[in-house]
Amino acid sequence: MTELAEILKARIRATGPMTLADYMADCLLHPTHGYYATRDPFGAQGDFTTAPEISQMFGELMGLCLAQTWLDQGSPAPFTLAELGPGRGTLMADILRATRAVPGFHAAATVTLVEASPTLRRIQRTTLGPHPVTWADTVESLPEAPIFLIANEFFDALPIRQFTRQGGGWAETVVGLTDDHLTLGRTPPAPIAALTHRLTDTRDGDIIETCPAAAPVMARLGHLIATHGGAAILIDYGDARSLGDTFQALENHRFTDPLAHPGNADLTAHVDFGALAAAATPAKASRLIAQGDLLRRLGIDARAARLAQSLTGDALQSHLAAHHRLTDPQEMGSLFKALAIHPPHLPPPPGFDAQDA
Secondary structure (H helix, E strand, C coil): CCHHHHHHHHHHHHHCCEEHHHHHHHHHHCCCCCHHHHCCCECCCCCECCHHHHCHHHHHHHHHHHHHHHHHCCCCCCEEEEEECCCCCHHHHHHHHHHCCCCCHHHHEEEEEECCCHHHHHHHHHHHCCCCCEEECCHHHCCCCCEEEEEECCHHHCCCEEEEEECCEEEEEEEEEECCEEEEEECCCECCHHHHHHHHCCCCCCEEEECCCHHHHHHHHHHHHHHHCEEEEEEEEEECCCCCCCCEEEECCEEECCCCCCCCCEEECCEEHHHHHHHCCCCEEECCEEHHHHHHHCCHHHHHHHHHCCCCHHHHHHHHHHHHHHHCCCCHHHHEEEEEEECCCCCCCCCCCECCC
């Protein structure tokens, strides 16, 4: 057991079982023993590898997509070029490299990384080199200005609550103790007003997950985009609505028991994109699209072919494998989805379809 496990067990003994949201928050963000406070989790030496770490093509295409949207909206200046959960800074570095030839884009942009981890901030500073960067602790502190934002694998790490339908009520999943071991249990079922709408599309025994922390994030982004212009591109694994148990842990690139090593494993859950879209009102949401389809619409096949011309041997094989991993339906191509948030009177960014009116 970890040191954090002992802290959590003592809390449960004192106050009773805790929600998954409270458990996830402590495991990921505890100031001393939390997962993100104590390590760099990305890449081959970490616990997982994100799309920007797989290939530069991902960030290049996302950057050009945001830049074209900026041009389509009349090149507002100044504006905020932001990323939520920027990891090592790899994605933003690729975005900046791909957009440096877009006239006026860099001059008008204030690059802002929303990052709470001091460890990751130091890595981001190194990755982005001399380029001016500001950091924000929360989305709420982003300025009142046009914003062009990317969030890749950000929402999956926000703490969730999980409920199982039982008749007209819901039993919540909680973390408690059995024989001094952390275990999952459920509360007695009870009606929950905020989940009444899910009674129409679920059956007894169905599990749904909610993400309380996501709504205020999306509300802030929706306000900024609807009021000042811009766009947000959200990419994550998930679907149009939450259904099923998706709470999981990853350690050393392998799935593990989420209760086994608190603070040492990454905890995530699939994203409910429908809930994100609804929370972004008055801004408008695009149709949800698979990552592979979006990348192909943005030209990844042509970009991959161009890069391949200068590669041979292992480098070429690695490049081809990266292209396959990002786009193939059996890899990240279908599991990961993308949603764009845009002003209600303007079309979504390139590659995205508008929702029906």
